[in-house]
Amino acid sequence: MLKFTRHPFVDVGAAAITAFAGKSRPEDLSWQDLDEVADFIERHYTRDPLKSFLTAIFPNSGYVQPAMKPEKFAAFLNRYLYGYRNEESVSGLRCVYCGREASVRVFRQHVPMLTGEGMLNFFPGAAPGLPVCGFCLLCIQAFPLGATKSSGRTLIIHSDDEQVTLRAARNFLQDNLKYLNMHDITKYPDQKFPRTIFVDQVLRISEDYLQGQERSPSITLYHLTNYGTTADVSILHLPAQVVEFLSIASSARFGGVWREIVRRAWQSVDGARPGVARNFLYEDLFELPERAARFVQVYFLRQGFRAPVRFKDDPRSGYVLERELDLISWDLTAMFLREVMEMDAERIRAIRDLGDRLSSYISRTNDRRFFRDFYRVDRYGQLRGLLIKASNAEVRSGRSPLIGFDEFITIFEEGRDLPRIDWRLARDLVLIRMIERLHQEGKMLEEMTPEAEEIPGGEAAEG
Numbered sequence: 001m002l003k004f005t006r007h008p009f010v011d012v013g014a015a016a017i018t019a020f021a022g023k024s025r026p027e028d029l030s031w032q033d034l035d036e037v038a039d040f041i042e043r044h045y046t047r048d049p050l051k052s053f054l055t056a057i058f059p060n061s062g063y064v065q066p067a068m069k070p071e072k073f074a075a076f077l078n079r080y081l082y083g084y085r086n087e088e089s090v091s092g093l094r095c096v097y098c099g100r101e102a103s104v105r106v107f108r109q110h111v112p113m114l115t116g117e118g119m120l121n122f123f124p125g126a127a128p129g130l131p132v133c134g135f136c137l138l139c140i141q142a143f144p145l146g147a148t149k150s151s152g153r154t155l156i157i158h159s160d161d162e163q164v165t166l167r168a169a170r171n172f173l174q175d176n177l178k179y180l181n182m183h184d185i186t187k188y189p190d191q192k193f194p195r196t197i198f199v200d201q202v203l204r205i206s207e208d209y210l211q212g213q214e215r216s217p218s219i220t221l222y223h224l225t226n227y228g229t230t231a232d233v234s235i236l237h238l239p240a241q242v243v244e245f246l247s248i249a250s251s252a253r254f255g256g257v258w259r260e261i262v263r264r265a266w267q268s269v270d271g272a273r274p275g276v277a278r279n280f281l282y283e284d285l286f287e288l289p290e291r292a293a294r295f296v297q298v299y300f301l302r303q304g305f306r307a308p309v310r311f312k313d314d315p316r317s318g319y320v321l322e323r324e325l326d327l328i329s330w331d332l333t334a335m336f337l338r339e340v341m342e343m344d345a346e347r348i349r350a351i352r353d354l355g356d357r358l359s360s361y362i363s364r365t366n367d368r369r370f371f372r373d374f375y376r377v378d379r380y381g382q383l384r385g386l387l388i389k390a391s392n393a394e395v396r397s398g399r400s401p402l403i404g405f406d407e408f409i410t411i412f413e414e415g416r417d418l419p420r421i422d423w424r425l426a427r428d429l430v431l432i433r434m435i436e437r438l439h440q441e442g443k444m445l446e447e448m449t450p451e452a453e454e455i456p457g458g459e460a461a462e463g
């Protein structure tokens, strides 16, 4: 009877009904399961706290119209909520979501984001309304149960992987049922920061499902309001490569360091939790892969912001390398380069090897000045000069050069004398490996790290 259709409202509704019935697939639902959820909707949608939430989803529907006469309300329920029981059909028309015979035409009071009655725009056959079947319509009536409220809008999570849609809807349904059982709540709790809520859900689903999967799905968030003249939807997307990164980062291999990096990215407020507070790292994931260099600088190299902070509770302005040496992880960074930036393995290896050689050099010669200069260098010519000088000194002392020609090209240049656009990123990556090694050897002395405020120029300065 019910099935996933790839339409977010229908799918989230089917997922919520499936979770409500304690089943694992929409195909497993029985008539009794459908009757039970429809009965639940009839009893709860017309009362607070759900009613206040529903005015922004189904405005002018029977659920939120106090003036609607009982007979009219019964007819509304019969047609739009219990429509799956009726034999009614709109002759010759198919349901736009699932292709079954349509039973009714719907408008924006029944399905969010449609136009009102009498509007002809965007409908097939220049006839107003959208033909749907009773089953899909039940799913759409149920989708708020698998949603949460965020900044006055409705937030749902949908994926090409049905298990992800199902699990997110189940999590939100459990929260909703909890609210309904709290007698002192009259208003549905609102939560800000949809991006943070989104990533928190993805991480929860990652722990018990995504980590066991061969391929990561892409996951989409819809944040919508169907209210009055301000009806609008914003769509946020986490590409499969970022989902894959999150899933590997939270696995046992990286878990300890990663959890601490995430913990130190929470907005500095009391009782920070998803929705109530913002997690800056979670929010920055939506700028990937475009701003990956900045992401590396802030979260993996632990550089604070030089520019005045935009948010007063932003913990990132307090990141100081010497206090966070335990969070510097080459392996985690390299995994990010591979999964999110799709950097080729040869370049990643060359960067790591250079970091190893430079850390051995510093360790042996105690050349703190070289470390400081390399950390601060702001122009490509300086960086090149610095490496050549140190390398020549090694050769004069009868040792191998610090960096070979081919390696230099692979890491820093597009072609001869033409720096790569991301040479600063490459420098930061070499630093991450160097710092990790020096710290492991106990050589990372406090006075070796540059002063906190002397942050090298680079992308963090824009932050």
Ligand SMILES: [Zn+2]
Residues within 6 Å of the ligand: 095, 096, 097, 098, 099, 100, 132, 133, 134, 135, 136, 137
């Ligand atoms: Zn249908």
